[in-house]
Amino acid sequence: MQIKSTWAFVLFAMVRSHVFVGKPAPFHWDSQVTKLIMPLNGDPNYQGPGWGQQPFPCKGYHRDVTYHKAYATWYTGSTVTFQIYDSTNTTGASMHEPGAAHSGGSCQASFSYDNGETWIVVQSWEGNxxxxxxxxxxxxxxxxxxxxxxSFDIPDSLPGGDAVIFAWTWLNSSGNREFYMSCSPIRLIAARSLTKIPSGYPMYIANLQEDPETPDSQHPIWSRCYVPQNVWIRYPPRYKGINPPIVADPLPESSQIRYLDLGDDGGLCGSDNKERSIFKVPLLEHVQASFESSGLLIFHNIMHLTALLASLNVLAATPSTKMLNSMPSS
Structure with a gap:
């Protein structure tokens, strides 16, 4: 019994020690920390609505207007710093040990000016x-x-905005193949730029199922937008970002991790590829879970019908889409 209890404690710590951006404060900063640290792939340690694959982007949290107040003001042309937390809600020495660093990986910092419709990568960290x-x-x-x-520099060529979303995305090296995304509302003030339309590099997305209900092997996008275990990736040029990437030190020959240069995918794995199902169906699951948690079970069958229409590529033409997307999160 003691062995079982000890293992349960270790497992409890491990599954709750993934990471998210703690500063600047993320959307749903006062939610269950298990939801904040959960990758977009979902958390298999929990069952029920809301724990499966999450909608891209931001797990859908950015759609909740009650969290649109920016808790940070950044300036173009300046150097800014964000901090990674784990389930202890603290960074650095207070984080779980051993935690869930997954042997590092590679990550990106991006901005969205249109509530998550499009993304611009500003900085990539390749390795560690x-x-x-x-x-x-x-x-x-x-x-x-x-x-x-x-820390990274915000190019002074970018425009400002009162409702900009900052996103940190992470492709972990070891362990389950996952894609982490943590989003924070910020205010961005343009020091010099007069441009109103941002431009840059799209975000790189990998390790997400094309459709959570279908085996991964049946999806060509999944097989091409997939990062194998035990690597630190170097992003394809089309995704590297406005700033030159920050590259970790070379690895020794005896290393258990290796660098992997990703080849060009023709834009298949980019955040601007709107043909991917991850931009459509999982969002319905998220909205359905919100309705069900509020006791509005009448929407259950509507969601299944809408998902069916999405699979027929007629979702964008149906009047119900606008209604569902305009419903406030509960």
């Missing part, structure tokens, strides 16, 4: 993101480094 404990780079490890603050 999140940072593993010093001395364990290149090893299979779940130990975090005490420094989980990440």
């Amino acid at each position: 993101c999140v940072r593993v404990r010093k001395g364990q780079e290149g090893k299979l490890t779940n130990s975090y480094d005490i420094n989980q603050s990440y």
Whole structure:
């Protein structure tokens, strides 16, 4: 019994020690931390609506207008810093040990000016993101480094905006194939730029099922937008971002992790590829879960019907789409 209890405690700590952006404050910052740290792939440790694959982008949290107040003001042309938290809600030395660093990986910082419809990558970190404990780079490890603050320059060519979304996305190296995304509302003030229309590189998306109800192997997009285990990826040029990527130190020959240069995919894995099902069907699951949690079970069959229409590529033409997307989150 003691062994079982001890293992349960270790498992409890491990499944709750993934990460999210704690500063600037994310959408749904006061939600269950298990929801904040959950990858877009969902959390198999929980059952029921709301725990399966999450909608891209931002798990749908950005659609909740009650969380649109920006808790941070950033300026173009300046250097800004964000911090990674885990389920302890703290960064650095207070994070779980060993935690779930997944041997690092690669990550990106992006902005959206149109409530998540399009994304512009500003900065990529290629390798050791999140940072593993010093001395364990290149090893299979779940130990975090005490420094989980990440800084980057905001180009002064970008426009400002009062309702900009900052997103941090992470492709972990070891463990389950997952895609993490944490989003925060910010106010961005343009110091010099007079442009009103932002332009840049789309976000790279991988390790998400094309359709959660269908085996991965049946999806060509899944097979091409997939990062194997135990690698630190170098993003294809079309996704690297406005700034030059921040590249981790070279790995020793004895390393258990290796760098992987991703080839060009023709835009298949980009955030601007709206033909991917991950931009459609999973959102309905998210909305359905919100309705069901409020006791409005009458929408259950409507959701199944709408998902069917989506699979026939007629969803965009149906009057119900606008209604569903305009409903406030509960």
